[in-house]
Amino acid sequence: MSSVESTDVLVVGSGFGGAIVAYHLAAGGARVVMLERGPWLETGEFEHDFKLGSSYTRIFDFVVGDGMSVLGGNCVGGGSVVYFAAMPRAPRFVFERRGSIARRMWPAAISRDTLDPWYDRVAESIPITQQGWQDVSYSGGLWAAACNHAGRTANPVPAAVDTAKCVNCNWMMAGCRFDAKQSLLLNYLPAALAHGAEIRPLHEVQNIERTGDGGYRVHYQLVDDEDYRVTTGSGTIDAKIVVLAAGAAATPVILQRSEATLGPMPYAVGRYFSGNGERLNTAVLNEERVREVLGLEHGDGLAYAANQIGKGPTVANWDRLDGSLPEYSRYSLEQLYFPPGLGTILALTAGSDPTWFGLDKKEMLRRWRSWLIIFQMIEDDNEGVFGPPPERGNADRLSQQMLGIGRLSYKPTANTQAAWAMADAEVKDILERDGLATVTPWTNDLVGAYTVHPLASCRIGDDPHTSALDDRHELRGHPGIFVTDGSAVPGALTVNPAMTISALAERAVPGIVRAARERGVEVVYGAPAPDGSTSGRRGAARLAEALLSR
Amino acid sequence: MTLEAFADTIIPGVKRSPEDRAVAGVSPDGGAVAAGAIELLEWDATGVTDGLDGYAGGLNRHALTLAAERGLALDESVPPFVALSFDERTALVGSLTAPGHPEKSLWVSLALFCNMAYDSAAHTHTAEAIAAGHPGLTAMGVTAPDADGLWRFPSYSYGRPLADLHPDTTPTGSPA
Numbered sequence: 261m262s263s264v265e266s267t268d269v270l271v272v273g274s275g276f277g278g279a280i281v282a283y284h285l286a287a288g289g290a291r292v293v294m295l296e297r298g299p300w301l302e303t304g305e306f307e308h309d310f311k312l313g314s315s316y317t318r319i320f321d322f323v324v325g326d327g328m329s330v331l332g333g334n335c336v337g338g339g340s341v342v343y344f345a346a347m348p349r350a351p352r353f354v355f356e357r358r359g360s361i362a363r364r365m366w367p368a369a370i371s372r373d374t375l376d377p378w379y380d381r382v383a384e385s386i387p388i389t390q391q392g393w394q395d396v397s398y399s400g401g402l403w404a405a406a407c408n409h410a411g412r413t414a415n416p417v418p419a420a421v422d423t424a425k426c427v428n429c430n431w432m433m434a435g436c437r438f439d440a441k442q443s444l445l446l447n448y449l450p451a452a453l454a455h456g457a458e459i460r461p462l463h464e465v466q467n468i469e470r471t472g473d474g475g476y477r478v479h480y481q482l483v484d485d486e487d488y489r490v491t492t493g494s495g496t497i498d499a500k501i502v503v504l505a506a507g508a509a510a511t512p513v514i515l516q517r518s519e520a521t522l523g524p525m526p527y528a529v530g531r532y533f534s535g536n537g538e539r540l541n542t543a544v545l546n547e548e549r550v551r552e553v554l555g556l557e558h559g560d561g562l563a564y565a566a567n568q569i570g571k572g573p574t575v576a577n578w579d580r581l582d583g584s585l586p587e588y589s590r591y592s593l594e595q596l597y598f599p600p601g602l603g604t605i606l607a608l609t610a611g612s613d614p615t616w617f618g619l620d621k622k623e624m625l626r627r628w629r630s631w632l633i634i635f636q637m638i639e640d641d642n643e644g645v646f647g648p649p650p651e652r653g654n655a656d657r658l659s660q661q662m663l664g665i666g667r668l669s670y671k672p673t674a675n676t677q678a679a680w681a682m683a684d685a686e687v688k689d690i691l692e693r694d695g696l697a698t699v700t701p702w703t704n705d706l707v708g709a710y711t712v713h714p715l716a717s718c719r720i721g722d723d724p725h726t727s728a729l730d731d732r733h734e735l736r737g738h739p740g741i742f743v744t745d746g747s748a749v750p751g752a753l754t755v756n757p758a759m760t761i762s763a764l765a766e767r768a769v770p771g772i773v774r775a776a777r778e779r780g781v782e783v784v785y786g787a788p789a790p791d792g793s794t795s796g797r798r799g800a801a802r803l804a805e806a807l808l809s810r
Numbered sequence: 811m812t813l814e815a816f817a818d819t820i821i822p823g824v825k826r827s828p829e830d831r832a833v834a835g836v837s838p839d840g841g842a843v844a845a846g847a848i849e850l851l852e853w854d855a856t857g858v859t860d861g862l863d864g865y866a867g868g869l870n871r872h873a874l875t876l877a878a879e880r881g882l883a884l885d886e887s888v889p890p891f892v893a894l895s896f897d898e899r900t901a902l903v904g905s906l907t908a909p910g911h912p913e914k915s916l917w918v919s920l921a922l923f924c925n926m927a928y929d930s931a932a933h934t935h936t937a938e939a940i941a942a943g944h945p946g947l948t949a950m951g952v953t954a955p956d957a958d959g960l961w962r963f964p965s966y967s968y969g970r971p972l973a974d975l976h977p978d979t980t981p982t983g984s985p986a
Contacts, residue, residue: 308960309937310930312855324915349984383982390983393971404972414973418983428966437960489857558968568953569963578976581985592985600929600950605922614904617820617921619836625821625929628950658857658919665915705909706918755985 267293268781269772270478270499272465272514275338276758277505277745279448280382280765281772286455287787290776293497294457295480297464297506297653298334301341303445306435310601313486316434317662322602323509323655324663327708328535328644328670330509331602334488334662335435336461338507339746339758340443342433343712344572344596345420346756347388349379349763353583353590354753360532360641360673365750367722367731370767377803378763381796385789386762387442391416395423397570398558399632402545403595404575405554410690417576417594417756430597432572440571451790464491464653465514468502468741469521474779475500476740481652487660491652500779501740501772505765508533508714508747509666510654512728515718515735517649526736528728529718533644533668535711537591537637537752539680539704540598541687542607543697545630553694565629572597573635573756580686581754588639588675591683592754593690596635604628606702606710616703632697634687638679639752642716644670670709713757718747720764732771732807733764740775744768766800770807812866812889813920817847819899820924823945831888834896840945847924850933856923865920866891868913869902876902 269285271278274296286292299318307314319335320342333339352372359365389395396404396416404414425440432441439446453459462483469477477498484490504511512530519525550556551563558566576594583590608615609624647667650656655664672680684701691697702710721727724736733748735741744765746757753760773785785808788794814832823841825833833843852859866889873890876882876898884893891899906917926932928946931939937959940947955961978986 308955309935310926310932311935312853312932314935349980349982351985379982388982394967394969396968396972397966398968401968401972405968408973412973413976415975415979415983427960427962427964429961429963431961487855556968559965565951566966568951568961569966575973578979578985581976600952601926601932602922604929605925614900617903617925618900619822622821622837622841622949625946626949628952660855660857663857706907759984 264496264498266498267291268499268783269501269503269776270295270497271503271505272478273338273505273507273745274336274449274459275333275340275505275507275745276444276762277765278338278503279444279452280762281503281505281744281769282457283448283452283455283790284769284785284787285772285776285783286452286457288773288783288785290781290783292452292457294459295463295465296336296459296461297483298336298461299485300336300459300461301435303437303439306437308429308431308434308437312659313661314434316601319435320433320662322663323666324707325666325668325670328668329707329710330666330668330714331710331712332507332509332714336459337444337449341435341445343758344432345441346417346573347420347759348418348755350753350755350760351581351583357587357639357751359751361723361726365721365726367720369731374803375763375767377800378767379759380799381766381789382759382762384793384796386420386447387422388418388420389423390418391423391574396574397428398564398566399570399597400574400595402550402556402564402632403634405556406690406696407577409554410693412577412579412690414575414577417573421571426571428570430568430570430572430599433599447790465506466652467514467518467521469518471498474740476502478502489657489660500781501742501776503772504741504743505745507745508717509668511743511745511747512646512717513649513654513667516646522738526724526728528726530646532642532716532719532726533646533670533714534640534642534716534752535644535670535709536713536715536757537640537676537679537754538711538713539636539683539709540596540702541634541636541684541699542702543632543634543691543699544624544627545632545697546695547630549695553696567597567629567631570597588679589682590754591636591638591679593683593687594635594637596633598633606706608700608703610698610700616706636680636683636687637752637754638676638683639754640676641673642751643673643676644668644717646717672709713746715746715749715757716751718743719750720748721750732810733768734771734775740779742768742772767807770804774808812869812891813851813862814843814848815892815899816869816903816920817842817924819896819903820921821845821928822896831892834899836896839949842924842928845928845944845946846931846933847927850923850927853933858919858923865916872902872906
């Protein structure tokens with residue numbers, strides 16, 4: 261018996277980028293193994309509990325960097341298990357962005373028009389609800405009414421939530437106990453398993469080396485299931501194709517660590533990181549003014565006081581998503597829920613110093629039920645850079661779970677800062693009008709800026725100097741290694757990115773199939789959606805054919 | 811006692827007794843200390859437990875420096891940081907956590923866990939904390955879960971259109 265385990269395709273990470281590719285390759289006949297650094301939780305294990313060690317801290321990571329902290333999934337299903345399930349498509353102008361490189365940063369082959377068939381494939385695979393006003397939470401309704409009062413529009417956000425099952429508990433970041441959130445645990449991953457793919461949780465990939473036959477050997481460590489600071493063993497798997505989808509805060513770190521064995525990496529590996537331009541504002545509502553000015557009332561004599569209730573973001577203002585406006589002045593403003601734990605310390609009082617702790621902060625917390633959090637997604641400048649990798653994983657873990665210190669450095673440029681200031685001013689204008697609320701931005705002074713949507717740290721593009729991947733997601737200079745997670749997205753999207761990450765992963769599959777076939781893997785492209793639906797496949801057939809034959 | 815005084819600076823509370831020196835007593839109800847900050851910090855799951863003596867020592871050294879700078883005479887019967895007034899403690903914590911301070915990340919971590927003890931009772935099951943009248947969760951108005959320990963909100967929506975949709979919204983509900 262050989263001591264070296266091997267597979268056709270090794271997928272690192274089981275979030276959107278990993279699960280989608282793993283499903284299609286397994287369904288097409290390839291042997292697929294997925295390595296996931298986090299644990300594998302079933303629906304019944306998702307807890308409503310802030311205690312350290314509950315599902316909230318087991319499946320969710322907070323990595324502190326220099327100027328940017330990243331929140332992300334750490335479990336089978338990745339970000340799809342912990343995210344808020346907003347699934348808008350990116351506006352057309354995003355694909356024309358020039359960003360920091362003074363020329364179009366997306367590959368010429370990709371535009372909204374050419375990505376729409378791939379968005380359609382995702383929408384057929386992950387049920388997405390076009391929420392109506394009856395689905396919108398109190399906080400979303402409040403944001404809509406305030407926008408309306410200020411002469412703005414507001415839209416219920418498309419979401420991968422089965423509203424018939426949703427109980428509006430707002431525990432989405434701890435995993436959905438009610439199977440209302442349509443995470444990958446309910447579609448692509450079970451379909452991949454049914455086609456023979458394997459998922460191995462608590463396997464943290466460290467580095468990759470070349471084998472003599474043109475393939476790759478992937479090195480992993482086994483992570484203790486309770487204390488992630490502890491490893492319990494190690495191993496390797498050989499594969500003809502490696503697909504990296506460990507998340508934009510981890511994929512480039514694996515590649516950096518592999519440079520010693522794989523040879524030089526493209527310049528853009530670990531550079532051009534974008535936090536999707538994210539920033540939070542906290543409004544503390546004046547309940548009387550909400551009633552008087554907006555005419556809102558929801559029984560029990562309450563006008564609002566419903567911060568705790570809902571299902572993450574339900575309403576967004578998209579008035580600034582206008583392609584005729586200059587770059588760095590376009591953004592969306594989305595109502596959001598951010599739970600306690602990490603969700604209050606960065607909120608600032610409107611008074612004098614200290615604003616993030618102390619007596620005034622305690623008074624602000626006393627009004628927590630009347631908080632409304634607004635999430636800005638502006639166009640940032642891809643200014644994030646990863647330093648040399650830590651000993652293992654993508655962070656020095658501080659706590660047994662969740663909290664670690666990473667190597668990302670992010671110094672916001674004048675463009676980014678001006679865009680945040682513009683969005684801050686607009687939120688203030690909307691919500692402080694007629695005394696509705698007091699609004700303050702979250703501080704960047706404690707843990708830097710922060711993002712729940714890390715992007716672009718290993719991105720696609722046509723220019724080898726500013727993109728690590730070609731437009732088929734293959735790593736330049738390292739044939740057979742593909743990257744399909746958020747790190748492949750070229751830059752900030754001005755909306756929640758899960759839908760775009762997923763569409764790009766769907767689009768990447770034909771090219772990966774082709775590369776696998778060239779390496780002798782008997783695999784075909786053309787699986788239907790995980791539930792067997794086929795209209796998305798038909799819609800993308802012509803584009804898929806072109807990608808298969810290039 | 812020093813760490814209690816630090817936690818009380820982050821989220822201040824009421825004195826537990828007239829003799830309480832660590833809690834400055836500037837707030838009428840329980841703060842981070844009553845919320846369990848020390849219990850949380852002493853739980854090794856946080857990753858800061860091994861360093862707590864160092865934290866306390868560091869705080870007291872910084873307190874002595876502050877006292878020297880300001881010409882303060884500190885009561886020597888308690889640790890120097892505890893001997894500071896609430897305003898002095900606040901000023902010191904403000905400077906230790908300000909951008910550019912070489913020890914900033916250490917003190918922010920400590921503050922983070924003190925805050926978590928108050929806003930989420932991270933050392934205990936949330937439902938049990940609420941049932942026991944946890945000062946932070948109670949003050950914030952976090953509601954109790956259903957009998958099975960899960961939260962459900964049957965009433966959640968104003969249930970009516972509250973704004974016009976963006977005119978360029980596509981049939982999929984996305985921006986154009």
